[in-house]
Amino acid sequence: MDNLDAARLQMAFTLMFHIVFACIGMVMPFFMVVSHFKWLKTRNPIYLTLTKAWQKGVAIFFVTGAVSGTALSFELGLLWPGFMKHAGPIIGMPFSLEGAAFFVEALAIGFYLYGWNKINEKFHWLTGVIVGVSGVASGILVVSANSWMNAPSGFDYINGQYVNIDPVKALLNDAWFSQALHMTLAAFAATGFAVAGIHAWQVYRKHNPAVHAKAFHIAIIFGGIAALLQPLSGDIAAKDVAKRQPVKLAAMEAHYETEKGAPLYIGGIVDEKNKTVSHKIEITKGLSFLSFGDFDAEVKGLNDFPKDELPPVAIPHYAFQVMVGMGGIMALAALFYFISVRKRKWWENSKFWLLFAILAPTGYIALEAGWVVTEVGRQPWIIHKVMRTKDAVTPMPGMIYSFWFYVLLYTILTLTVIWLMRRQIKVLNQKVD
Amino acid sequence: MLYVVLVFLVLSFFLYVLLGGADFGAGIIELFSSKDNQKPIKKTVYEVMGPVWEANHIWIIIMIVILWIGFPATYNVVVVYLHIPLTLVLLGITLRGAAFIFRHYDAIKGGSQKLYDRLFRISCLITPIFLGMTFGALVTGDIVLIEDNPNAGFYEVYVHPWLQVFPILIGCFYATLCSFLASVFLIGEASDDEKRMYMRKARVAILAVIAFGFLVLITGFAEGRDFVTDFVANPFADAAVLLSAILLYPLFRAIRFGRVKRCRFFGGLQVSLILFAAAITHFPHVIETTSGKLNFMDGLAPQSVMNVLAISLIIGGLLIIPGFLHLLKSFHMIKMLEDKE
Numbered sequence: 001m002d003n004l005d006a007a008r009l010q011m012a013f014t015l016m017f018h019i020v021f022a023c024i025g026m027v028m029p030f031f032m033v034v035s036h037f038k039w040l041k042t043r044n045p046i047y048l049t050l051t052k053a054w055q056k057g058v059a060i061f062f063v064t065g066a067v068s069g070t071a072l073s074f075e076l077g078l079l080w081p082g083f084m085k086h087a088g089p090i091i092g093m094p095f096s097l098e099g100a101a102f103f104v105e106a107l108a109i110g111f112y113l114y115g116w117n118k119i120n121e122k123f124h125w126l127t128g129v130i131v132g133v134s135g136v137a138s139g140i141l142v143v144s145a146n147s148w149m150n151a152p153s154g155f156d157y158i159n160g161q162y163v164n165i166d167p168v169k170a171l172l173n174d175a176w177f178s179q180a181l182h183m184t185l186a187a188f189a190a191t192g193f194a195v196a197g198i199h200a201w202q203v204y205r206k207h208n209p210a211v212h213a214k215a216f217h218i219a220i221i222f223g224g225i226a227a228l229l230q231p232l233s234g235d236i237a238a239k240d241v242a243k244r245q246p247v248k249l250a251a252m253e254a255h256y257e258t259e260k261g262a263p264l265y266i267g268g269i270v271d272e273k274n275k276t277v278s279h280k281i282e283i284t285k286g287l288s289f290l291s292f293g294d295f296d297a298e299v300k301g302l303n304d305f306p307k308d309e310l311p312p313v314a315i316p317h318y319a320f321q322v323m324v325g326m327g328g329i330m331a332l333a334a335l336f337y338f339i340s341v342r343k344r345k346w347w348e349n350s351k352f353w354l355l356f357a358i359l360a361p362t363g364y365i366a367l368e369a370g371w372v373v374t375e376v377g378r379q380p381w382i383i384h385k386v387m388r389t390k391d392a393v394t395p396m397p398g399m400i401y402s403f404w405f406y407v408l409l410y411t412i413l414t415l416t417v418i419w420l421m422r423r424q425i426k427v428l429n430q431k432v433d
Numbered sequence: 434m435l436y437v438v439l440v441f442l443v444l445s446f447f448l449y450v451l452l453g454g455a456d457f458g459a460g461i462i463e464l465f466s467s468k469d470n471q472k473p474i475k476k477t478v479y480e481v482m483g484p485v486w487e488a489n490h491i492w493i494i495i496m497i498v499i500l501w502i503g504f505p506a507t508y509n510v511v512v513v514y515l516h517i518p519l520t521l522v523l524l525g526i527t528l529r530g531a532a533f534i535f536r537h538y539d540a541i542k543g544g545s546q547k548l549y550d551r552l553f554r555i556s557c558l559i560t561p562i563f564l565g566m567t568f569g570a571l572v573t574g575d576i577v578l579i580e581d582n583p584n585a586g587f588y589e590v591y592v593h594p595w596l597q598v599f600p601i602l603i604g605c606f607y608a609t610l611c612s613f614l615a616s617v618f619l620i621g622e623a624s625d626d627e628k629r630m631y632m633r634k635a636r637v638a639i640l641a642v643i644a645f646g647f648l649v650l651i652t653g654f655a656e657g658r659d660f661v662t663d664f665v666a667n668p669f670a671d672a673a674v675l676l677s678a679i680l681l682y683p684l685f686r687a688i689r690f691g692r693v694k695r696c697r698f699f700g701g702l703q704v705s706l707i708l709f710a711a712a713i714t715h716f717p718h719v720i721e722t723t724s725g726k727l728n729f730m731d732g733l734a735p736q737s738v739m740n741v742l743a744i745s746l747i748i749g750g751l752l753i754i755p756g757f758l759h760l761l762k763s764f765h766m767i768k769m770l771e772d773k774e
Contacts, residue, residue, distance in 0.1 A: 078516050085508075092734075165735050
């Protein structure tokens with residue numbers, strides 16, 4: 001493997017982990033403060049137990065997210081010095097604001113974790129809300145830096161020089177809104193389903209169903225609403241990509257020929273050599289409609305883009321199918337849940353709980369797949385149409401060893417976190433028994 | 434606006450060295466304590482650091498972000514040539530953070546605690562050593578720029594600058610500074626019996642700081658490092674070090690009489706003076722290479738970027754500093770209330 005691919009793999013790998021930690025750290029505080037609010041209102045001790053159990057989860061994920069985020073702030077420069085040298089000043093603003101938001105979050109979490117019975121009750125609760133809000137703000141700002149790579153703006157690129165830099169314009173680039181909306185909803189949907197799934201499993205196993213059912217409902221309401229809204233934001237994002245990065249759209253749809261009234265392919269096996277897609281389901285004129293809102297619009301195919309500007313096709317296409325498939329399942333499951341609120345008898349059926357337990361990983365699979373679509377689909381560019389990824393990578397050879405080093409480190413960390421979470425749940429069950 | 438950015442950069446550098454250093458030092462003290470003492474230290478460390486420890490370590494991120502936004506040329510040299518020691522620093526920070534949270538948030542306190550403790554203490558020792566080595570590598574004058582030496586080998590370019598006696602000694606020196614800071618900060622938080630122990634630790638740490646400081650100077654002289662010869666030739670640097678040495682007397686008195694605030698003030702001031710001495714000697718030529726010294730103020734980001742950066746830092750500062758002080762104050766008051774109970 002060459003240095004560039006090793007560096008790309010390492011970046012993908014560390015981001016994959018950070019995204020999970022960061023999203024849980026971003027969304028779980030909201031579950032925690034809802035449970036906390038219910039405790040303050042009803043004084044039902046179940047909610048206090050639940051809040052305290054979740055707060056430990058928040059603390060663990062916040063720190064692992066913070067640590068893996070620190071790692072990324074190093075890696076951006078260590079792996080992509082060519083990128084950071086030019087892009088650093090331009091997209092510095094979202095990162096510096098993100099630093100501030102993160103700092104606020106760290107302070108709020110300090111108050112929240114250590115403030116029980118020590119500071120004013122309402123203020124204490126409010127610090128929990130601040131944890132969540134500043135976490136979401138951090139997420140949105142980081143996504144804005146990423147969207148700038150898709151829609152570079154706020155500078156002029158003249159003779160290889162980056163001039164007339166306007167950091168505010170760079171922050172509010174064209175892809176900012178659609179990406180931030182899509183990602184925020186994804187974080188809520190994925191975390192909602194994951195947390196709900198874990199608690200549903202406990203209900204299914206009949207471990208303290210009273211506590212775990214309450215936990216399930218809080219999480220699934222957040223996750224379900226986000227999952228229902230997500231297709232709408234996906235539509236906004238797809239139309240945006242069609243306009244700004246038509247080659248990425250063509251890759252994720254595995255669309256080779258330019259045509260009017262282009263069909264939408266569902267599934268299919270991509271043959272990159274012969275530029276064909278076999279075993280697919282075709283929906284007539286579907287792609288034209290979804291991309292441009294017009295059944296007869298022309299969609300440019302991969303064959304009509306310059307050869308040296310084509311991204312890989314199979315990976316974004318498969319990842320896109322996985323993302324949409326998982327998203328669809330989650331939206332249906334959310335609908336199912338909201339109907340079940342009317343028909344509470346369903347909750348007595350253990351299969352109801354098993355279903356949601358099985359669905360626990362769907363959101364995170366969709367979320368990771370979505371990032372694969374947008375990142376692989378942007379190749380060979382690190383900054384769309386401005387800088388190629390191969391020109392940004394570090395000149396230091398031997399990145400493959402660095403990659404394996406990170407794989408080892410992150411695997412150990414993940415296994416430890418999973419193990420800690422299991423112990424958390426075990427103790428929660430014992431407490432209520 | 435450039436000066437606003439510089440003030441924040443220097444401020445976050447000092448705060449990281451002082452506060453982050455005290456955090457590392459707490460783990461180092463634990464590592465070098467007897468089994469009986471480790472338990473109370475662990476408890477105090479948690480009580481003191483718990484609420485603020487994450488905040489302490491954000492300063493390094495702020496430093497990095499300011500560097501990459503405002504000083505891209507300098508940042509680029511650092512990340513390309515010091516890739517390996519920075520990765521090792523990162524490893525240390527990661528393991529340390531993880532071990533800290535694991536040992537305090539594991540729902541079952543069992544045999545695994547031993548592993549977390551060991552991991553925490555060892556990473557507390559190695560991280561500042563690698564940090565010091567990274568800084569040392571910048572000033573050894575052995576960094577080989579590839580554009581000037583296209584035929585230089587891997588070892589020469591990516592390993593040799595940091596893997597030498599001089600930078601390693603600087604690393605050890607910083608680790609001793611950390612343990613000094615931690616013992617001085619912790620004196621105020623401990624109960625009476627523990628206090629005496631921290632006082633002993635503080636004295637040992639001071640001796641270690643002096644010993645390694647001398648070793649750095651002697652080695653630097655023997656190897657003819659510009660960093661050391663310039664340092665000695667600079668009257669401001671000499672005055673700062675001398676003042677720092679003189680302050681040992683009031684510090685020892687403050688330690689003996691258990692004056693908490695004075696201890697911290699003098700301890701922090703002494704380390705700041707040493708940092709100041711190192712900074713004044715070399716600014717703006719922070720990086721020394723075989724092709725000459727690089728000027729920190731070359732290759733700055735354009736004015737428009739500096740302005741926005743300065744404004745964001747001011748806004749961030751206004752938002753964060755009151756919160757930070759309030760956090761420290763609230764928990765200090767809580768501690769006092771608990772002591773009365």
